Amino acid sequence: MEEPRIGVYVCWCGTNIAKMVDVEQVADEVSKLPHVTISKTYKYMCSDPGQELIIKDIRGHKLNRVVVAACSPRIHELTFRKAVEKAGINPYLFEMANIREQNSWVHTDRTEATSKALDLVVAAIRRVQYHEPLQKRSVNVDPATLVLGGGIAGMAAALEIANAGKQVYLVEKTDRLGGQVAKFDLTFPYLSSARQLIQPFIQRTENHPNIDLFLNTEIKEVTGYIGNFKSKVETAENGTIELNFGNIIVAVGLKPFNPTVISEYGYGQFPDVITSLEFEEMLSNGHLLTKYGKEPRNIAIIHCVGSRNKKYHEYCSRVCCMAALKFVHEIRACLSSANIFEIYADMRAYGKGHEEFYALTTHKQIIFLMYDQQESLPVIRQANRNDNCNMIIEMDEKLSGESIEVPVDMVVLMVNMEAHENVKEVVRAVGVSLCGNQFFIEKHPKLDPVATTTGGVFIVGSCQGPKDIPDSVAQARAAAARILASIAQGSVAVEVTTASVIEHLCCGCQTCIRVCPYDAISYNEEKQASEINEVLCKGCGTCGSACPAGAILSKHFTDTQILAEITGIMSMSYKGA
Amino acid sequence: MSVRLNPDLRNELVQYGIGDWNACYHCGTCTAMCPLSEEGFLFPRKKIRLMQMGLGDQLEASVEPWLCYYCGDCTTTCPRDANPGELMMSLRRFMTSRYDWTGLSKKFYTSEVWELAWIIFFAILVVLSFVIVLPSFGFHYTSELTADGGVKVNSFAPIRIIETFDWAMAIIVATLLMSNILRMYYAIIWKHTNTKVSLWVHIRELWLLIYNFMVQPKFSKCDSKGYWVSHWFLMSGYTIMFIVIVVFLPWFQTEEILPVYDPQRLLGYYATFGLLFGLFIAIVGRVKKKEVKFQFSHISDWLFLAMLTLTVITGILIHIFRINGMPMATYISYIAHMAILVPMILIEVPFSKWSHLAYRPFAVYIAQLKKNAVPR
Ligand SMILES: Cc1cc2nc3c(=O)[nH]c(=O)nc-3n(C[C@H](O)[C@H](O)[C@H](O)COP(=O)(O)OP(=O)(O)OC[C@H]3O[C@@H](n4cnc5c(N)ncnc54)[C@H](O)[C@@H]3O)c2cc1C
Ligand code: SF4
Ligand code: SF4
Ligand code: SF4
Ligand code: SF4
Ligand code: SF4
Numbered sequence: 001m002e003e004p005r006i007g008v009y010v011c012w013c014g015t016n017i018a019k020m021v022d023v024e025q026v027a028d029e030v031s032k033l034p035h036v037t038i039s040k041t042y043k044y045m046c047s048d049p050g051q052e053l054i055i056k057d058i059r060g061h062k063l064n065r066v067v068v069a070a071c072s073p074r075i076h077e078l079t080f081r082k083a084v085e086k087a088g089i090n091p092y093l094f095e096m097a098n099i100r101e102q103n104s105w106v107h108t109d110r111t112e113a114t115s116k117a118l119d120l121v122v123a124a125i126r127r128v129q130y131h132e133p134l135q136k137r138s139v140n141v142d143p144a145t146l147v148l149g150g151g152i153a154g155m156a157a158a159l160e161i162a163n164a165g166k167q168v169y170l171v172e173k174t175d176r177l178g179g180q181v182a183k184f185d186l187t188f189p190y191l192s193s194a195r196q197l198i199q200p201f202i203q204r205t206e207n208h209p210n211i212d213l214f215l216n217t218e219i220k221e222v223t224g225y226i227g228n229f230k231s232k233v234e235t236a237e238n239g240t241i242e243l244n245f246g247n248i249i250v251a252v253g254l255k256p257f258n259p260t261v262i263s264e265y266g267y268g269q270f271p272d273v274i275t276s277l278e279f280e281e282m283l284s285n286g287h288l289l290t291k292y293g294k295e296p297r298n299i300a301i302i303h304c305v306g307s308r309n310k311k312y313h314e315y316c317s318r319v320c321c322m323a324a325l326k327f328v329h330e331i332r333a334c335l336s337s338a339n340i341f342e343i344y345a346d347m348r349a350y351g352k353g354h355e356e357f358y359a360l361t362t363h364k365q366i367i368f369l370m371y372d373q374q375e376s377l378p379v380i381r382q383a384n385r386n387d388n389c390n391m392i393i394e395m396d397e398k399l400s401g402e403s404i405e406v407p408v409d410m411v412v413l414m415v416n417m418e419a420h421e422n423v424k425e426v427v428r429a430v431g432v433s434l435c436g437n438q439f440f441i442e443k444h445p446k447l448d449p450v451a452t453t454t455g456g457v458f459i460v461g462s463c464q465g466p467k468d469i470p471d472s473v474a475q476a477r478a479a480a481a482r483i484l485a486s487i488a489q490g491s492v493a494v495e496v497t498t499a500s501v502i503e504h505l506c507c508g509c510q511t512c513i514r515v516c517p518y519d520a521i522s523y524n525e526e527k528q529a530s531e532i533n534e535v536l537c538k539g540c541g542t543c544g545s546a547c548p549a550g551a552i553l554s555k556h557f558t559d560t561q562i563l564a565e566i567t568g569i570m571s572m573s574y575k576g577a
Numbered sequence: 578m579s580v581r582l583n584p585d586l587r588n589e590l591v592q593y594g595i596g597d598w599n600a601c602y603h604c605g606t607c608t609a610m611c612p613l614s615e616e617g618f619l620f621p622r623k624k625i626r627l628m629q630m631g632l633g634d635q636l637e638a639s640v641e642p643w644l645c646y647y648c649g650d651c652t653t654t655c656p657r658d659a660n661p662g663e664l665m666m667s668l669r670r671f672m673t674s675r676y677d678w679t680g681l682s683k684k685f686y687t688s689e690v691w692e693l694a695w696i697i698f699f700a701i702l703v704v705l706s707f708v709i710v711l712p713s714f715g716f717h718y719t720s721e722l723t724a725d726g727g728v729k730v731n732s733f734a735p736i737r738i739i740e741t742f743d744w745a746m747a748i749i750v751a752t753l754l755m756s757n758i759l760r761m762y763y764a765i766i767w768k769h770t771n772t773k774v775s776l777w778v779h780i781r782e783l784w785l786l787i788y789n790f791m792v793q794p795k796f797s798k799c800d801s802k803g804y805w806v807s808h809w810f811l812m813s814g815y816t817i818m819f820i821v822i823v824v825f826l827p828w829f830q831t832e833e834i835l836p837v838y839d840p841q842r843l844l845g846y847y848a849t850f851g852l853l854f855g856l857f858i859a860i861v862g863r864v865k866k867k868e869v870k871f872q873f874s875h876i877s878d879w880l881f882l883a884m885l886t887l888t889v890i891t892g893i894l895i896h897i898f899r900i901n902g903m904p905m906a907t908y909i910s911y912i913a914h915m916a917i918l919v920p921m922i923l924i925e926v927p928f929s930k931w932s933h934l935a936y937r938p939f940a941v942y943i944a945q946l947k948k949n950a951v952p953r
Contacts, residue, residue, distance in 0.1 A: 298584070339584040347602075362599045367584060367629060370603075394579055399603045400626040402635065403579040 004129045005037040007063040008121065009054060011045035011070035013100055020104035022114040026069065030121055035129060037061050046076045051083040058087035065089075065131065067124045069097040069117065090133030092496070092556060097124040119569050126568030130561045138491040139535055141227035142246035143167065145483055148219060148426065151179020152198065153461025153472040154251030155205045160480035162210035166487055169243050170205065171214045171233065177202045179253050180462075181469060185283040188326040188468075189357035195284075197469070218422075222248065222429045225535040226456030227492055231429075247483040248430050250440060251461045251476065252423070257306035257313070257416035264377045265305065265413060272296070272390055273380060273411045275305075276323055283330050290390065295335060296409035298389055301327055302378060303344040306416035309373055313416050315437050318466040320414035321348040325361040327412060332364045340366040341406055343395065345373045351468065369406065370398040380411060417466045430457050431519055439465045450479040453538070454518065455492065458482065497556040498537040499544055503529045505551035512543035512552060586631035592687040593674070594667040594875040601625045601659035607651035612799045613644055618944060620644070621651055621661040624668060637675045637764045640947065642668040643933075643940030648799035649869025663873045670875065673932050676757040676764070682928040689876050692924065696884075699920035707733070707912045714738075720904045727834045728899040728907040740826040746922055747823045753927035754935045761936065765943050772950040782945045790938040802868065804858070811855020812934070815885075817848040818892075834900050845896070852889045856882060881930040884921040888914060 010027045012018035023041045031039040038061050042050050045068055057063055066089070068080050073096040081091035099117040107113040143166050147158045150172030158168045176182065182202075184194035205211055214233050222231045227246045234240055256277050259267040267273050271291035274282070282288060290296050301324045306312040321344070328340055347368075349358040362368075371378055378395035389407035397404050419438035420426075427434055432452040433441045440459040443451040450458050458479035461472040486492050501512075501521075506529035513521045513530060520536035521543060523529075529551075532543070544554035587598055601622070608614050608622045620641035627635045645665040652662035674683035685692040711717065716735050723729055766774060789795070793812070797805040821829045821844065828841065835841055860882055862871035891914035898907040925931040 341582075341584075362602075363597070365587075366599065367582070367631070368599070369630070397626075397630065400623065400630060400632070400635075402627075402630070402632065404630065404632075405579045405581045407581065 002064060004035040004065050005061065005063050006035050006065040006067060006125055006128060007054065007057050007061065008036055008039035008067045008125060009045055009050075009069065010039070010041045010099075010117075010121065011050070011068065012041060012043045013045075013071060013104075014043065017070070017100050017104045017117075020107055020110055020113045021099055021117045022110065023117075025114055026099075026118050026121055029118055030125060033122065033125060035065075036125060037063055045070050046079055051079070054080070054083050055087040058084065058089060063089070064093060065128045066094045067097060067121065067128055068094070069099045069121045069124065071100040072098050072102075092134040093128065093131050095124040095128040095131065097121045119572055122572050123565045123568030126571070127561050127565040130558070130564050131556070134496045134555060136493060136496060137534070138493045139225070139227045140491050141486050141489070142229070142244050143487045144169065144243070144245040145247045145249060146171065146219070146222075146229065146231065146243065146245040147249045147251060148430075149173075149179070149251035149253055149461070149463070150177040150205070150213075150215075151251060151253045151461060151472075152181045152201065152469055153253070153476040154179070154249070155201045156473045156476035157249045157251060157460055157480045158211055159201070159204055159208065160477050161483060162208045164480075164484050166210060166484070167245075168208075168211045169214065169233075169245060170211055171217045171219055173216070173218050173252075175216050177205055177213075177215075180277070183277060183284065184280050186326060186330060188322040189351070189353040191326065191329055218425075219429050220425070222431070225533065226454075226494065227486075228535075229456065246456060246487065248457045249476070249479050249483070250426065250430060250432070250457065250459045250463060252420060252426055252463045254417040254462045254466060255420050257418050259305050259413050259415055262305065262312070262377065264379045265302070265411070266380050267413060270380060270382070270391060270411070272409060273413065275413050275415045276320065276327075277415070279327060279412045283327075288331065288334050290410055292390075294409070296338060296390075298339045298341070298406075298408045299331055299335075299410045299412065300341040300343055300393055300406060300408040301412045301414060302393075303342070303414045304346075304373060304416075305413040306418070308345060309377075313418060313437065315466070316348065317414075317417045318348070318350075319417070319468050321346075322351070322354055322357065322468070324412075324414050325357060328361050328364050328366050339407075340364070341369055341393075341408070342366055343369045343371060343378055343393070343406070345371055352470075369395065369404070371395050372398045378406075380408075383407065417462060419463070423463075430454065432457050432459065433517075437465075439463065450475050450482065455494065456486075494535050495537065495539050497539040497554070498534045499532050499539065499541070499552050499554045500534070501530050501532055502551050502553055503527060505549050506530055506547075507549045507551070509548060511546050511548060515542045515546045517542065580632055580635065583631035583633060586633050587628070589687075590628055590667065590671060593670040594873065595628065595664055596660065596873075598625075598629055598664070600657050601629070601655075601661065601664075602657055604656060606654050606656060607659075607661040610650045610654045611645070612648065612650065613646065613795055614641075617948060618644055621665045625659070625661060625664055628664065628668065633675070634764075636668065637672060638768060639672075640765050640940050640944045641665075642672055643936050644795065644944060645669075646793075646796045646799045647870040648801070650799070652869045660873070662869055666870075666873070667875075669933065669936075670877065672761075673757075673929070673936070676761045676936075677753075677928060678756065678760060679753070679928075682932075685924060685928050686875075686877060692877070692880065692929070695924055696880075696920040699923055700916040703916040703919050704912055707915070711735070711738070718904070718908050722902045722904070723832050723834075725834050726902040727832055728902060728904045729832055730830060730895075730899055730907065730911065731832055733908060734830070734911055736827050736830060739830070743823045743826060746919070750922060750926050754932060757927070757932070758935060758939050761939065762943060766946055766950070769950070771953055773953045774946045774950045778946060778949045782942055782949070785945055786938050786942045789941045790934075793937075795941065804862075804868075804870075807855045807858035809855075810851035811859070812851075814848040814851025814853075814855065815934075817844060818852070821845070821848070849889060849893060852885065856886050856889065860886070877930045881921075881925055884917055884925065887917045888921060891917060 008030050010023045012023055027039045027041045030036055044050050066084050077096050081094055084094045085091040097120040099120055103113055103117050145161050145168050147154045147170045150170055158170045162168045178198050181194055181198045187194050217233050219231050222229050224230045229245050231243050232240050259265055307317045331340055349355045378393045380391050380393050383389050383392045390409040393406040393408055431454045435441050440463050442449045443453055460475040460479045508528050510523055518536050518538050520533050521530050524531045541554045541557055544552040605622050608619050614620050618641050624641055642665050647662055649662045652660050655661055670686050674686050716733055718733050719729055862868055863874050866872045891910050894910040
């Protein structure tokens with residue numbers, strides 16, 4: 001190994017760091033350490049002149065290692081890696097010490113903070129001496145895409161990709177396309193026809209030359225990694241066929257909650273207590289009648305059924321408030337004098353055109369009644385002969401403080417939308433994770449809402465969280481754009497700081513295989529040792545810490561590097577002047 | 578105990594002037610803004626809720642609508658233009674018809690034809706009495722003048738008979754009003770079997786009745802434009818006129834022309850001025866529609882103003898014609914005056930807008946009783 005020549009750069013971050021840390025003193029102190037060729041401070045290290053300074057020094061002083069003491073590496077590690085690369089050294093021969101978030105921002109004693117900053121910088125200096133150059137890697141991308149789920153989101157994504165001339169395999173569990181939207185009559189907030197929305201989509205999907213459609217099909221297993229996935233599907237005509245694809249879009253949607261478990265509502269017991277989706281079908285069929293074949297005179301619509309309630313689901317299903325208002329318009333259109341009761345817990349009109357839609361609906365001669373989820377649910381009971389109605393809803397009306405009885409002939413339950421029973425199978429097949437509510441987890445909740453932590457797997461539509469049609473379609477098209485970009489590039493960069501097994505040390509216990517969250521490890525019977533697929537490996541380090549034999553080498557996090565860092569932290573017992 | 582919703586009630590409420598009864602989304606701004614709403618008597622939001630839900634009995638048992646003096650602060654601050662002030666006004670009409678056991682109030686409020694038909698009917702009765710009935714008893718028009726040149730009013734409008742008729746009318750109206758007020762009391766206080774109010778409290782708080790009738794402190798509390806003054810003039814003018822006509826008619830309706838500074842004439846002038854001033858402000862307000870309280874006029878509001886104005890004008894005319902010795906003009910004005918006054922007293926006072934003169938002070942009294950109610 002060539003003699004390390006380290007350049008250390010301590011950043012002021014304006015006053016963010018300099019106010020609490022004596023940066024000059026830190027730079028001064030570390031300049032005395034072995035291998036430190038040069039050490040400097042600068043007002044804004046990340047600025048262009050700051051980066052120029054480093055690049056010039058690397059060239060001028062023949063530096064081969066760089067340490068920057070500044071903010072969190074989450075913010076600027078990439079910036080500085082690029083800078084050192086520009087100056088001609090491997091970007092991994094760089095280390096960052098966080099003296100802002102972990103120091104100046106959280107401490108109040110300047111002396112102590114300076115001493116801690118020094119410890120952190122020394123640790124980085126020690127560590128960087130053991131850094132090894134790592135090479136960037138990339139893999140080719142298969143231009144075909146697998147789409148799971150033929151709802152509006154799945155079809156939107158499939159069509160977007162297919163229209164760009166790329167192959168799509170669309171796998172739909174049921175025997176028809178369209179998902180939930182195919183069951184609707186009208187859509188909120190503009191009351192446009194659902195059929196006119198979904199039918200052209202279905203036709204184009206079915207007839208598209210670039211879309212291979214697999215109805216009544218479920219994917220059991222997907223192998224491979226970003227750019228190079230494989231799976232098998234059963235077809236009626238051709239038996240089992242193997243599909244190869246570079247990206248996956250999960251658009252499996254949600255299913256309605258079964259309200260039978262809410263005893264208060266008597267679903268299943270009273271024939272005229274129906275779910276929102278059953279009501280949608282009733283409206284699509286054009287017969288708004290009770291089970292006794294009569295026109296209902298009083299219709300109640302109960303919100304938040306199975307939603308926003310600790311006993312069932314805590315989350316809000318997000319579309320049911322507006323769907324309930326949509327029902328008001330549909331009922332009014334055919335039953336002009338019926339009494340309509342909106343029994344709600346909160347009216348959520350968050351989206352574009354929704355508040356206006358709510359205001360419009362209030363003019364439809366409806367009675368809003370509010371209940372308190374925390375206190376009690378409304379209770380439905382059979383009416384008596386002289387009640388002149390089919391059922392009675394008893395409830396505590398929150399805004400009046402009165403206990404009331406609502407006469408009803410039909411009750412529509414705005415049921416929660418929840419994950420499919422078999423969602424775990426999908427999760428296992430494509431290697432992504434679910435949140436506590438069983439929605440697929442996005443890579444970043446704000447900045448990367450359609451990607452997942454598994455490269456090449458995207459989540460769109462309501463399976464990522466309840467949402468309406470526009471949001472579902474927007475996500476679908478966003479994912480398609482991401483995929484088309486990677487196909488256009490032909491290859492994608494993959495993680496460099498992966499793990500690898502030192503074969504002769506591996507005892508074959510397979511602990512690592514069990515702990516790896518990305519299924520990146522397999523056991524090689526021939527070699528009697530575990531093997532890590534470096535394309536699948538995310539470099540999380542779990543296996544490295546679990547391996548009882550010390551047989552796993554986590555690149556950029558080797559034992560030597562970590563121990564050097566620890567020794568560095570412990571080495572200085574600097575107590576400031 | 579649960580109460581059954583009555584969705585049909587809203588159709589009835591609409592007839593009392595309730596427009597967009599569903600605009601309110603219960604933010605509570607109005608209640609927070611209302612200068613008269615207080616702990617235990619929160620309005621207008623909660624009353625709007627009862628209206629939306631069609632809980633008629635609960636509404637009937639509310640004293641709150643009478644505690645609102647329609648300053649309009651709630652309406653100007655409502656973020657949804659739900660017009661809570663006018664909703665409270667409409668509720669008062671609804672409640673007036675609920676308290677009225679004869680059912681006539683409801684008829685008058687909900688059917689303009691009915692109200693007009695009855696007014697005309699009474700007017701015709703009055704005219705017929707003067708033209709046919711009284712002459713047959715020997716009281717008829719005469720062009721003879723008194724010694725000081727005034728018209729002989731008492732010869733065609735005999736004091737005794739007119740006075741008896743006034744008394745009878747007052748008794749009928751008072752009986753109707755009192756019985757309705759008892760019903761109001763029953764709905765608000767008596768029906769609540771879980772609380773009671775002691776007799777002593779009933780007596781102790783009686784002063785509130787008189788105080789509120791005379792001064793209307795609540796009105797002044799919810800008023801920034803000085804409407805309290807014009808309303809007070811109107812009210813005092815009206816009350817003085819009423820008392821003078823019913824109780825002191827022989828002293829008031831004289832044939833002799835008294836000097837201008839005579840208390841009889843002074844009192845008459847004051848009452849006339851009070852009425853005219855109050856009416857002028859109210860009519861201008863309703864025409865201009867600048868103030869929230871004047872923006873929405875139910876037919877009953879206009880009828881009341883029109884009839885009272887005509888009564889005052891004909892009254893003035895009688896006076897002018899009489900002292901100037903114009904018998905025919907006096908005679909006609911007198912008949913016209915009575916033809917408007919009688920239906921106004923018989924219809925407007927017990928059954929319509931005028932009844933508020935009784936309900937309002939009683940409401941303050943009843944609210945005070947409610948405050949002093951103890952669990953049974
Ligand atoms: C009562 C009600 C009314 C609504 N009204 C409106 C409205 O008026 N306007 C509006 O914008 N939104 C409305 N929505 C929301 C709308 O339903 C959703 O936004 C939309 O359905 C989301 O589409 P999606 O494709 O994500 O999911 P889905 O429509 O659920 O489609 C998912 C598809 O994936 C399939 N699938 C499931 N599992 C698998 C698997 N393992 N493998 C393969 N395929 C699978 C399903 O069979 C289905 O075809 C309403 C929702 C409800 C509940
Ligand atoms: S959208 Fe409305 S009805 Fe649906 S869960 Fe949320 S609050 Fe309840
Ligand atoms: S945990 Fe270590 S020893 Fe065990 S199989 Fe994995 S690499 Fe080999
Ligand atoms: S580092 Fe993490 S992702 Fe890579 S093989 Fe080990 S456990 Fe799996
Ligand atoms: S009337 Fe207006 S201010 Fe009052 S609660 Fe309703 S919306 Fe709010
Ligand atoms: S009009 Fe005035 S007094 Fe009446 S409720 Fe509104 S704010 Fe209160």
